[in-house]
C-alpha cells in the first residue's frame with residue numbers, strides 16, 4: 228500500500244477505530260459489509276498488517292464490481308448488506324445420543340451406510356474419550372511434519388508461515404478475478420493451507436476431516452495448496468454426509484500452485500443442503516477454484532461430485548503455463564427437484580505441449596437445471612497443445628433441463644482440440660431389464676446412473692468413490708416422474 | 709404352475725393377444741412358434757409385467773396367485789425369468805455388479821442371507837462354466853459391445869445365476885452360431901431338474917432338437933391356434949404356417 232493511501236486510510240477509518248475496538252469483545256460482527264467489518268474480521272483473527280491490507284484492497288475492488296449475471300441460474304438477489312460476515316466459531320450443539328438427531332438426517336446417514344461412530348461424530352454427539360479422533364489427528368500430524376509437510380488451517384498458516392502465504396495467496400486467483408473471489412478475499416473466515424516440500428510424496432490422502440483446529444465449514448472458505456518441485460499430494464474436500472448450514476451464501480476460493488514436476492489431485496464431494504422438494508431454502512454456492520501448473524511437466528486434476536446446494540456456480544480451472552503440463556477435470560453434477568447447477572471448467576493453455584482432459588457428466592432429475600460451461604483457450608505460444616472434452620448429459624424425466632456451453636478459443640494452429648457431447652435418457656427398457664432381474668426401479672436408476680458416472684468415479688480415491696456412489700443413490704430419490 | 713386363461717392384452721391401445729390359453733406344469737418344456745408379429749414377445753412381456761402392456765381381460769395365475777397385480781421385480785423375485793429377444797445394454801455397470809445386485813435382491817426377498825463377494829464369485833465361476841462363458845465377460849459392462857450371440861449367451865448365464873422356476877426364452881437361438889447353439893442348449897438342459905419349467909419361443913425346429921419340448925404351440929394373431937407333441941415342430945418346419953392359417957380362417 229502506498230504511503231498516501233495509508234494516510235487516507237487511517238484518516239477515514241480513524242473515527243471507527245475505537246468503536247471497533249470495543250466491538251471486538253462481541254462474538255459476531257454486525258450485519259453488513261464495510262471497511263470496518265473487514266478490519267473487525269482481521270483484528271478478531273489477530274492478523275498481521277499485510278493480511279489486513281490484502282483484505283482491504285480486495286474489499287475496495289469488490290465495491291466497484293457487479294454481481295455476475297451470465298450463469299444459467301436464477302435465484303433471488305443476494306442482499307450483501309444483510310449478511311453477518313463474522314461470527315465466532317461456535318462449537319456444535321452437543322447431543323447426548325443419536326436419538327436426539329433429526330430423524331430425516333438419521334435416515335440419510337443410514338442409507339449412506341455411515342457407521343454409528345461416524346454418525347455420532349458428524350452429528351456432534353459426544354464420543355468416548357478412548358476413540359476420540361483427537362489422538363488419531365495428532366499421530367497423523369506428526370507423521371506429516373516428519374516429511375516437512377505443512378497442513379493447517381489458513382489462519383494458523385498466516386501466523387506461522389507468513390512468507391509462504393504472502394508469496395502464494397492470490398497468485399492463482401487474484402482478488403480482482405471475479406465478484407465472489409473479491410468478496411472472499413475481503414472477508415474469508417478460514418480454510419486449509421497445505422505445503423508439500425520438494426520431492427515429497429504425501430503418503431496419505433489429505434482431508435479437511437483430519438485437520439486440527441478446523442472450525443467447520445465457513446461461509447467464505449479459503450484454501451491454498453502448494454506443491455513444490457516434484458511433490459505429490461492428493462487432497463480431499465468435503466464430506467458425503469448431508470450438511471445443513473444457516474448461511475445461504477457460500478463463496479469459497481481454492482488456489483493450487485504446482486511447481487516443476489509436481490502433481491496435485493483435488494477431489495471434492497459436495498453435498499450441501501439443496502433445499503426442500505419445492506425448492507425452498509438451500510445453499511447458494513459460488514466457488515472459485517483454480518490451479519496453476521507453473522512448472523514444466525506439472526499436473527493438476529480436479530475431480531468433483533456435486534449433488535448438493537440449491538444454486539451452484541463453479542468452474543475448477545487449470546492454467547497450463549509450464550511446458551508439458553497437464554490439466555484434468557472430471558465432474559459428476561447431479562441435480563434434482565429445483566436445484567440449479569452451472570458448472571464446468573476452464574483450461575488455459577499457455578505452455579508448449581500442454582494437455583488437458585475434460586470429462587463431465589451431468590444428471591438432471593425432477594425440475595432441475597444442469598448446465599455445463601467449459602472454456603478451452605489455447606494461447607499463441609501453446610504449440611502442439613491438446614485438449615479432449617467429453618460432456619454427457621443424462622435426463623431422468625421430462626421436466627428437467629440439461630445445457631452445454633462449450634467455448635473454444637484457439638490461437639495456435641498446431642493445437643489439437645476434440646469435443647464430444649451426448650444427451651441421453653435413462654431408458655424405460657433399461658429399467659425394465661433391471662426390474663426383470665429382481666431389481667427395484669429405484670435401485671435400477673441408481674445402478675444405471677452410477678454406471679454412467681464410472682469414468683469419473685474411477686478417478687476418486689477408493690473410499691470416496693464408494694461413498695459417492697451411495698450418495699448418488701440417495702440424491703436420486705424421487706428423481707423420476 | 710402357470711395358468712393363463714382367456715388372456716387379452718394390448719399395447720398402445722392395440723389388442724395383440726386376444727383370448728390366449730396356456731397351462732404349464734412343473735418340469736414341462738413348452739415351445740411356442742408362430743409367424744412374425746403374432747404376439748410371442750408380447751406374451752413374454754406380459755408375463756414379465758412390462759408396464760406398456762395392458763391386460764384387458766382374462767387371468768394369469770402363477771402358483772395360484774394372480775400375477776397381474778405384481779410388479780415386474782416381484783415377479784422376478786418369485787422366480788419368473790425372461791431371456792430377452794433383444795438384451796439391453798447398461799453402460800458402465802459390470803455384469804458382475806449387476807448380477808450381484810440381482811441375485812441378492814432375489815435372496816433378500818426369500819429371507820436368505822445376501823452373498824458376500826467371495827461366495828458370489830464362486831457361484832459365478834460355477835455358472836460361467838455351464839454356458840462356457842469367458843471370464844472377461846463378467847467384468848465388462850452389461851451387454852455393452854457384446855456381439856449378438858454373446859448377448860444371448862449372457863442371458864442364459866444370468867438365468868443360471870438367478871435359478872428361476874419359470875424360464876421364458878424369447879428367441880434365444882437366433883444369433884447363435886452352430887457351436888454356441890449347442891453349448892447354450894446344453895446349459896439350458898443342465899438347468900432342467902424336473903421342477904423348473906420353460907417356455908421356449910423360437911422360429912426354428914433346430915433348437916428343439918437340443919431342447920426337446922413336451923408341447924409345441926402355434927401362436928397366431930394373438931391366440932394359440934394349435935398345440936401338439938414335439939413332432940408338430942417338424943411338420944411346421946416342412947410345411948410352414950399357411951396350412952394353419954387356413955385352418956384358422958375357416
Ligand SMILES: Nc1ncnc2c1ncn2[C@@H]1O[C@H](COP(=O)(O)OP(=O)(O)OP(=O)(O)O)[C@@H](O)[C@H]1O
Pocket residue numbers: 719720724742743744745746747748749750751760793
Ligand atoms: N410397444 C409396442 N408398440 C406398438 N406395437 C407393438 C409394441 N409391441 C408389439 N407391438 C406389435 O404387436 C405385434 C406383436 O409383436 P410381438 O413382438 O409380440 O411379435 P412376435 O410374435 O414376437 O414376432 P417376432 O417373431 O418377429 O419376434 C406386432 O404387430 C408388433 O408391431
Ligand SMILES: [Mg+2]
Pocket residue numbers: 748749750793878
Ligand atoms: Mg418376438
